[in-house]
Amino acid sequence: MSGKYFLDSNILVYCFDTNSPNKQDVAQKIVKKLVDSKNGQLSTQSLQEFFNVITRKLNCTKENAKQSVEYFSAAFPVHCNTVKDILTAISISIKTQFSFYDSLIVAAAKAENCDIVYSEDLNNGQEIDGIKIVNPFL
DSSP states (O other): OOOOEEEOHHHHHHTTOTTSHHHHHHHHHHHHHHHHHTOEEEEHHHHHHHHHHHHHTSOOOHHHHHHHHHHHHHHSOEEOOOHHHHHHHHHHHHHHOOOHHHHHHHHHHHHTTOSEEEOSSSOTTOEETTEEEEOTTO
16 A cells, blocks of 8 residues: 545645535645645646636635645646546446546546545545545545
8 A cells, every 4th residue: 555645626625615614624634634744646637626616616716726726736746647547537437437537536546556535526435446435524
């Protein structure tokens, strides 16, 4: 086990969601722990989705959202999705019936040898190709 944790975009979003203070607290603690331990991992997809959601749903300015993307991308290694990741995601989607984009998160985590994916969107406790899904908000 590598001890690496992959962050889905919803974990990043909840760091800024004042409408969900309990989830915000949990997300901020996870991010702080992973920044301090240097065991976190993101993908370009996580950053893209984060930017899109906080500017559309949380009314964050694009300038502030950009600063947050810059912070997260400096704090964590960022996996750039490849054609191999896309093909892996398709295979995961076929096997699990997850959406393509959820499967792409798992594929990126797999490519970076992560043990755990933190996500609210996937099935808590499910293991996919040796990667455990954890919903930290349950």
